[in-house]
Amino acid sequence: MELDKLKVKWLDNYKTAPEQLKKMAGVKGVISAFNVNIDAVIKITGAKIEKIIKEQSLDQQQILEDGKKRISTKEDAIRGIVHCFKGGIAEEWLIHDKEMFFWLNEFIGYDKMQMGGQGGIVANAMAVCGVDPVYVHCASLPKDQAKLFLNLPNLVTLDEEGKIVQASKIERKADLPLIHWIIEFNAGDTVTIDGKTLTCPKANRFIATYDPLNFKLHIDESFAQKMASDDINHEYIILSGYQMLTKHNEDGSTGMDRIDASKTIVDNWYKGSKKTVLHLEIASTQDKTIRKYLLDNIAKNIDSVGFNERELIDILEVIDQHELAAICDTKTNSTNLFRGMLKIFEYLNCSRMQLHMFGLYVTLQKKGFKVSALQNRNGMQLAAVIAAAKAGTGAIDKSETLLWASDREVSEVGLNELGELADFVTSEFGKNNLIEEGIFENDEFEIIAVPTIIIDKPLTLVGMGDTISSISLVGAR
16 A cells, blocks of 8 residues: 555544543553652753863763763763764663762753653653543652642542642652653754764653662552552552662662562552553663563563563563574664564563554554453554654643644654564564554464654653553553
8 A cells, every 4th residue: 555545544543542532531540650750851962962071071082982881970971871862762871979960960950850750650641641540659759749740639649647649739848859860862963072973863862860769669668558458449550660770789688679579569459450450661771680580570470561672672682582682773673673572472471562663663462462452553543642742742731732643644654664564474474454454463462563653853752652651551442
């Protein structure tokens, strides 16, 4: 089918989005845990990077070198920005030196503060889409954090007395704010370092994080106990926040200890309920030991996982698929990434997984999963519309903004990626109509693929993956 006709076809497929959004108001309870923080967002240019390097007399060779993905020096901070800038990729590096926290605050700064952490972003997205109630876990909830929650009565957490209260109205005065820097850059921008000019191929961001509570996956005991109560109903539990864990903590504990502790808590919430869907959002986890332990001890025991291109490659690296990881890294397209999904699907043996890549979302799930293939497609289309609204308007804090992009065509990038995926599926599993319908089924599994709406000049990219994964799942009704 010609490209223009495919766009018309997918525009028709996408007409389900308003009805799917209405259905989300019928969801009875989502728990979003664990990480919530404040994001200090700034758009940085190549010219500003050059200015900081010059004014701070930084070692330009160090900035261009490969090294550990952590921030201990000024050069490390700029190195991380440049690494993501030149690759057009998104990564999160942890700040282990308190002095670097103060240096970033002074010399990088921020344009605005907004909700950060997958747990907080998912909670806001679920609440504005009408899910009632949304329970959000907060390791810390001072006033500056609370005001970043949407002012909605269906978005709740625990106050200092252990009572369920609207999250935006709480002030736990003894808690300290947890701040992350989100440093965004635009496609086509350039920076010259040590005589080398680097061009940013795709708009993206670099995250620099100093967060002593979420570093250890601190879990509020009152929240943990309350969510296990019989009077708390939930259809979905969405987990996140493990990416900041490291093998060894300064207090002598290990990241594996924290994963085990969280698993015990979540098991108490879940209680083997056939009505509840348990989802893990996998983020950029730098510690390979933690990454592998998380896969083996959380991801293998739940219903659903979500990841982007980079996170998929990271998973392949720790399940001994090094050659395929390298191929995906060199040529990051739908065909190679889907090969990676098949390997991860086999390794984890979980029921559902979703990849969100540039221009295309792909879900791979076992036949007979709790959510049908068509429901999945409709949820993914709703997620694409809302993600485009977030990128185009800068926020999805009001219900009237959610369908802002509902009449926009899907991207040619996405359709081309879908076409390549359809050809691969034909060669491996048989004829299909993925290119028009986005669904392929056989006796073992279902593939659902949706070309997305791309906003050329996005106002924000923060939390996009979390928004996509959660709405794709919870919006699949």
